[in-house]
Amino acid sequence: MPSKISKDLNLLTFIETNLEAIVVVDKSGLVLFANPAASRLFDREKKELIGKPFGFPLPGDRIVEINIPGKNKEVGIAQMQQMPIEWQGRRAVILLIHDISELKKTEMLKAAMDERRRIDRIKNEFISNVSHELRTPLTSVREGISQILEGFLGKTTQKQKEFLSMCLEDIDRLSRIIDGLLDISRIESGKIILKKETLDIVELARSAVSSLSVKIKNKGLELIEDFPKEKTEIYVDRDRIIEVFINLLGNAIKFTDKGQIGVSVKNKAKLVECIVSDTGRGIAKKDLPRVFSRFQQFGRVFGPGEKGTGLGLSIVKSIIELHKGQIRVESKLDKGTKFIFTLFKYTSRELFRQYIVDGLREAVHNDEPLSIFVFYIEDFAAVKKEFDTKRISLLMNKFYEIIGGHLRRQADLAVKDDSAILLVLPVTKNEYIDSIQTRLTQALEEYLSKEGLDKKIRIGCKTAGFPRDGSNSDVLFDKIKEAIN
Amino acid sequence: MAKKILLVDDEPHIITMLENRMKHEGYEVITASDGQQALLRAQKEKPDLIILDLMLPKLDGYKVCRMLKFDEKYKHIPIIMLSARAQEADKKMGETVGADGYVTKPFEPQVLLGKIKDLIK
Numbered sequence: 325m326p327s328k329i330s331k332d333l334n335l336l337t338f339i340e341t342n343l344e345a346i347v348v349v350d351k352s353g354l355v356l357f358a359n360p361a362a363s364r365l366f367d368r369e370k371k372e373l374i375g376k377p378f379g380f381p382l383p384g385d386r387i388v389e390i391n392i393p394g395k396n397k398e399v400g401i402a403q404m405q406q407m408p409i410e411w412q413g414r415r416a417v418i419l420l421i422h423d424i425s426e427l428k429k430t431e432m433l434k435a436a437m438d439e440r441r442r443i444d445r446i447k448n449e450f451i452s453n454v455s456h457e458l459r460t461p462l463t464s465v466r467e468g469i470s471q472i473l474e475g476f477l478g479k480t481t482q483k484q485k486e487f488l489s490m491c492l493e494d495i496d497r498l499s500r501i502i503d504g505l506l507d508i509s510r511i512e513s514g515k516i517i518l519k520k521e522t523l524d525i526v527e528l529a530r531s532a533v534s535s536l537s538v539k540i541k542n543k544g545l546e547l548i549e550d551f552p553k554e555k556t557e558i559y560v561d562r563d564r565i566i567e568v569f570i571n572l573l574g575n576a577i578k579f580t581d582k583g584q585i586g587v588s589v590k591n592k593a594k595l596v597e598c599i600v601s602d603t604g605r606g607i608a609k610k611d612l613p614r615v616f617s618r619f620q621q622f623g624r625v626f627g628p629g630e631k632g633t634g635l636g637l638s639i640v641k642s643i644i645e646l647h648k649g650q651i652r653v654e655s656k657l658d659k660g661t662k663f664i665f666t667l668f669k670y671t672s673r674e675l676f677r678q679y680i681v682d683g684l685r686e687a688v689h690n691d692e693p694l695s696i697f698v699f700y701i702e703d704f705a706a707v708k709k710e711f712d713t714k715r716i717s718l719l720m721n722k723f724y725e726i727i728g729g730h731l732r733r734q735a736d737l738a739v740k741d742d743s744a745i746l747l748v749l750p751v752t753k754n755e756y757i758d759s760i761q762t763r764l765t766q767a768l769e770e771y772l773s774k775e776g777l778d779k780k781i782r783i784g785c786k787t788a789g790f791p792r793d794g795s796n797s798d799v800l801f802d803k804i805k806e807a808i809n
Numbered sequence: 810m811a812k813k814i815l816l817v818d819d820e821p822h823i824i825t826m827l828e829n830r831m832k833h834e835g836y837e838v839i840t841a842s843d844g845q846q847a848l849l850r851a852q853k854e855k856p857d858l859i860i861l862d863l864m865l866p867k868l869d870g871y872k873v874c875r876m877l878k879f880d881e882k883y884k885h886i887p888i889i890m891l892s893a894r895a896q897e898a899d900k901k902m903g904e905t906v907g908a909d910g911y912v913t914k915p916f917e918p919q920v921l922l923g924k925i926k927d928l929i930k
Binding site: 456457459460461462463464465466467468470471474476495499503506 | 822826827829894914915916918
């Protein structure tokens, strides 16, 4: 029996205000009713719809997909199904039309992304194989030239030696290009897992500067450093960030004949900004957009010195992006160049979360368990009122020391903020979580009672384990997040 | 008496050149061009050191290395892996099977010779 919808006011309101498009069509195919959602979907005013032919074949008892050409927007896709009804005393059909344009768009986007990933993978495997195949013949070429140069095969003239040395230099450059390509392909295929730690960025910058200071001095350039006085801690891969500094500094030195090389670190509220600048040759405005592209070399000089590979800045950009940071360049021809990159500073909450995400990825990858603990000061707000910040900070340092003393393996990790210490133990079986928790809590409480603080400060602990609590980092984080301020 | 080095590589050019360099350095050189031959020569001639390529026909370098390192009679022979595979994972694999050194191709002669001198005492 068709239902008599038109007499039921509640139902009418329901249809009128429904977010799904609803249209009523009579036997001859003329539209009797369209709700506002239908107007939006078809991109037509109500009066443009009602009394006009509906224009789509009725679906019968199937669900069909229809293409909706909008007046102002692109073609949409919707699913439509029908039901018979009685509308103002007439037999009619009610149509439910569900817009699936967004869904389709996402599906198409996903398919395109999958395809891109597949192509990337093939490309990277190809690069990796080619690199290997190139190295083998390069080995005998290099070794042959080396031996002639060293005089194993008879006397060579000065001129011959000069030419052979040039060959050797270029073989080494080719070899560096191959290394660079491999590096890029590994970064892009996600095969590089960053080994992130909490580090002082200034220390990383200094380490890069010191390995290049001789070059700076030899060129007669002045080095200007501008670093914050306070420790500027950041969660990054040590070797990779040093590589970034070395790359940028190396470029700065190469393209600067007189003046200064500047390295600075600015500690901002949510991020750290690092700048490597020079007073060198600069990059022409038209070349700036391509600075980070592969095999782009500008202002190449004719003469001696190690030639570039054209891959350095592309690798730098990839490394910064792997750290979810950003890099940009500012330059004026003949005035100098400035590379600015920013790295995100994690709040302790984000940092703890990141430690869990990274630890879990490693654990899943190695098919090993992961045990996570957060020891924290309970009712921290009250404790903060009673003790000054310095006292609490000393106490936290002591706690950190006690917990650190219990780390067994090299991969075991502990990080702290003002009120909590996160302990991540890879490999440690989940069955041991309870006993470790008890042992460490006891150790901390013993210290508190020794200091006569056991009445005023209580220690809490939250734990999570993979696989005990699941293999999703959000779930694991949820188990311990209460413990973090 | 000259120390004996077993050189294993399936690239004849590399064998020729390395052999020349090693002889020049005063070493006695024997060679093999696949994994099986390498294993046999190592067992029969007991060299003082082996320079071993990774990608070899019949038996790859990892397997050769493992079979020698897990055998009481030969495990004292130092092995240097010489490979065009330069990724961390490859080096790690070399360590796992007990190689004493890992040098990537193309190599700096001084680096390779230095490693040999360190290991061959």
